[in-house]
Amino acid sequence: MPCNITAPSNDDVVTLVLWYKGDMKVPIYTLDARKGPIEKSKHFPSKQLGRRVHFDLHVRNPGLTIDPVKGEDQGIYRCRVEYKRYRTLSYMYELKVIVPPREVNIMDESGQRIEETIGPVDEGSNVTLICEAEGGSPSPSVTWWRDSVLLDDSYHITTQGYIRNNITLIHLKRSDLSAIFTCHAANNNLTVPTSNSVALDLNLRPLDVRIISPPHHLSAGRKVTLECESTGSRPRAVMTWWKGSQKIQTGNEVISDNGNLTLSTLSFVPTAEDHGKKFTCTAKNPSLPNSLIEDTRTITVHYIPELRLALGASIQHTAIKEGSDVYFDCNIRANPWVHDVSWRFEDNLLFSNLSAGIIVSNQSLVLQRVKKEHRGRYQCVATNSEGEGRSEEVQLDVQFAPVCKNGAVQVFGVAKQETLNITCELEADPTDVQFHWALNNTVESMEVKKFISEGTSSTVFYTPRNMLGYGALLCWGNNNIGRQKDPCVYRVVPVGPPETMRNCLVTNHTTDSLLIQCEPGYDGGLPQTFHLEVYSSTNEHLRGNMTSEDSPCFLVQDLLTGTSFILVLYAANAKGRSISVALVASTLRPAERHTAEEDESILSPMIGILIGIVSAFVILSIVIAIIVRLRTHEKHKGQENVQTIHYIMEIESNLRYRNCS
Numbered sequence: 001m002p003c004n005i006t007a008p009s010n011d012d013v014v015t016l017v018l019w020y021k022g023d024m025k026v027p028i029y030t031l032d033a034r035k036g037p038i039e040k041s042k043h044f045p046s047k048q049l050g051r052r053v054h055f056d057l058h059v060r061n062p063g064l065t066i067d068p069v070k071g072e073d074q075g076i077y078r079c080r081v082e083y084k085r086y087r088t089l090s091y092m093y094e095l096k097v098i099v100p101p102r103e104v105n106i107m108d109e110s111g112q113r114i115e116e117t118i119g120p121v122d123e124g125s126n127v128t129l130i131c132e133a134e135g136g137s138p139s140p141s142v143t144w145w146r147d148s149v150l151l152d153d154s155y156h157i158t159t160q161g162y163i164r165n166n167i168t169l170i171h172l173k174r175s176d177l178s179a180i181f182t183c184h185a186a187n188n189n190l191t192v193p194t195s196n197s198v199a200l201d202l203n204l205r206p207l208d209v210r211i212i213s214p215p216h217h218l219s220a221g222r223k224v225t226l227e228c229e230s231t232g233s234r235p236r237a238v239m240t241w242w243k244g245s246q247k248i249q250t251g252n253e254v255i256s257d258n259g260n261l262t263l264s265t266l267s268f269v270p271t272a273e274d275h276g277k278k279f280t281c282t283a284k285n286p287s288l289p290n291s292l293i294e295d296t297r298t299i300t301v302h303y304i305p306e307l308r309l310a311l312g313a314s315i316q317h318t319a320i321k322e323g324s325d326v327y328f329d330c331n332i333r334a335n336p337w338v339h340d341v342s343w344r345f346e347d348n349l350l351f352s353n354l355s356a357g358i359i360v361s362n363q364s365l366v367l368q369r370v371k372k373e374h375r376g377r378y379q380c381v382a383t384n385s386e387g388e389g390r391s392e393e394v395q396l397d398v399q400f401a402p403v404c405k406n407g408a409v410q411v412f413g414v415a416k417q418e419t420l421n422i423t424c425e426l427e428a429d430p431t432d433v434q435f436h437w438a439l440n441n442t443v444e445s446m447e448v449k450k451f452i453s454e455g456t457s458s459t460v461f462y463t464p465r466n467m468l469g470y471g472a473l474l475c476w477g478n479n480n481i482g483r484q485k486d487p488c489v490y491r492v493v494p495v496g497p498p499e500t501m502r503n504c505l506v507t508n509h510t511t512d513s514l515l516i517q518c519e520p521g522y523d524g525g526l527p528q529t530f531h532l533e534v535y536s537s538t539n540e541h542l543r544g545n546m547t548s549e550d551s552p553c554f555l556v557q558d559l560l561t562g563t564s565f566i567l568v569l570y571a572a573n574a575k576g577r578s579i580s581v582a583l584v585a586s587t588l589r590p591a592e593r594h595t596a597e598e599d600e601s602i603l604s605p606m607i608g609i610l611i612g613i614v615s616a617f618v619i620l621s622i623v624i625a626i627i628v629r630l631r632t633h634e635k636h637k638g639q640e641n642v643q644t645i646h647y648i649m650e651i652e653s654n655l656r657y658r659n660c661s
Contacts, residue, residue: 131196141185226241401485513587561588
């Protein structure tokens with residue numbers, strides 16, 4: 001507030017400058033220049049203003065400065081200037097002080113003060129904001145702004161003296177997220193308006209949800225991962241997977257850096273039952289009702305064929321009789337469809353054979369006039385691009401009349417008055433079999449009653465009393481299906497020791513080995529073995545023995561060179577041994593070298609004949625002695641001597657070679 005302190009004339013000066021406010025009698029500021037020039041005057045502010053007031057003499061228009069000014073500084077101010085000679089002058093000022101609003105508060109509709117952020121508020125809802133300004137002179141205007149756009153400038157004064165402006169934001173949109181709403185309180189154009197701002201936070205519905213396309217098809221049994229992504233939810237969406245109407249595990253979720261995208265992955269192993277199922281991915285903001293959205297995919301699952309084998313509907317599985325017709329159906333479930341169907345019987349491929357009554361027709365198998373040979377496990381096999389599928393094995397049981405388990409004729413050797421146990425085993429279905437036994441000889445057929453039976457097995461206890469007691473024992477049975485067609489045959493023959501081996505010859509001589517071959521005689525009705533004993537012809541000591549179970553063929557090795565041996569051969573079975581056969585044989589001498597200087601000695605033919613005759617008698621005597629020693633082991637001693645002599649003569653007159661098998 002300026003005050004003119006210029007002297008009216010050059011010979012006059014200012015002595016006092018006094019400032020008064022209103023009706024106050026005491027000055028609020030005094031400038032005393034009575035004791036010197038005004039430049040060196042003394043300043044006396046009042047205690048009321050203190051340091052806020054100052055009279056500045058060094059400006060072009062000196063005046064009283066109040067800094068800072070306060071509301072109570074408003075009023076009428078008077079500057080009184082006294083001169084040394086001139087009359088006193090006064091200047092009047094009215095000071096009007098504008099007081100800005102002291103504080104601006106933002107509240108919700110319940111009167112709770114809001115700091116910095118509104119919400120979160122649900123998308124689509126309405127929200128009311130209340131702005132109150134405290135203080136201010138003159139009364140401020142209160143306005144609402146969004147960024148730099150004026151929203152509302154209507155306000156009113158409450159009974160408490162606050163200036164209030166209420167604003168309602170209707171149907172909040174996604175675009176309102178993070179919007180800044182500012183309340184201004186202003187009562188002048190000189191100062192910055194008092195203001196307060198809040199940011200709007202919203203709960204937002206997910207914008208979309210999408211199952212990222214799975215592979216064209218899935219393979220049963222192979223793990224697969226489905227992905228689903230959703231954007232736009234705030235806070236992030238909660239994602240859930242469904243298979244049909246069944247809720248399955250929540251997938252593993254990954255959130256993008258900005259929180260806008262949520263990715264959920266579902267890992268599972270599909271099965272054949274999943275083919276054609278609808279997989280649904282849902283996204284929902286848990287803070288917002290009715291915010292659920294979903295995406296659905298129908299999946300295609302390829303799987304190995306699933307087969308079910310069944311007998312025809314009209315066939316009773318437990319009552320199939322021999323001669324009936326049977327057919328199987330192979331029910332197939334597969335994706336993709338099968339390109340090959342085959343049939344197996346006892347795990348072997350089965351092909352059509354019209355002559356055998358087997359007809360294979362893709363998914364059907366027909367067996368015409370089934371026999372017991374058709375009993376067993378049947379299975380159908382189908383193949384597609386995923387692999388090979390097999391049905392369960394179905395057991396086909398065919399009821400049939402009894403047949404022999406072993407169809408071959410069996411021979412049993414038995415002596416007179418010896419009891420023989422023969423077991424007859426049959427195959428039959430059902431297994432409740434009634435047995436019959438009979439003996440058929442060359443004269444008559446007699447029923448045999450002494451036997452025991454259990455199921456499909458029967459044992460007869462048979463004792464031949466005389467020669468008419470030998471022949472063919474016949475066994476047969478019958479069950480509910482019928483009587484056995486061909487009986488089982490067991491031939492009962494008389495047995496005893498085997499016959500003597502025939503035509504025994506030494507077929508090959510070397511310096512240290514002999515090869516002996518014979519023809520076997522009758523085995524006495526029992527399995528026989530062949531034996532060879534080798535004796536030294538000089539001292540009758542046993543040099544070795546050999547046994548053959550297959551044939552009477554013996555190769556004797558590691559013998560002394562140029563040595564004579566007696567060979568005794570016989571056959572044996574469970575009933576005893578045959579008459580022995582004795583042979584005399586010698587190993588060859590090694591070849592001798594003769595020089596021209598040596599004397600050649602030639603025996604006359606007569607001397608050679610005499611030596612041969614003597615040697616024959618000596619060998620014959622040794623053979624007879626060995627035979628006498630063996631007599632205790634033989635039943636027919638007289639015949640053995642004749643046979644021995646006979647074979648010795650054969651060795652001398654009928655030497656021939658045969659192969660030894």
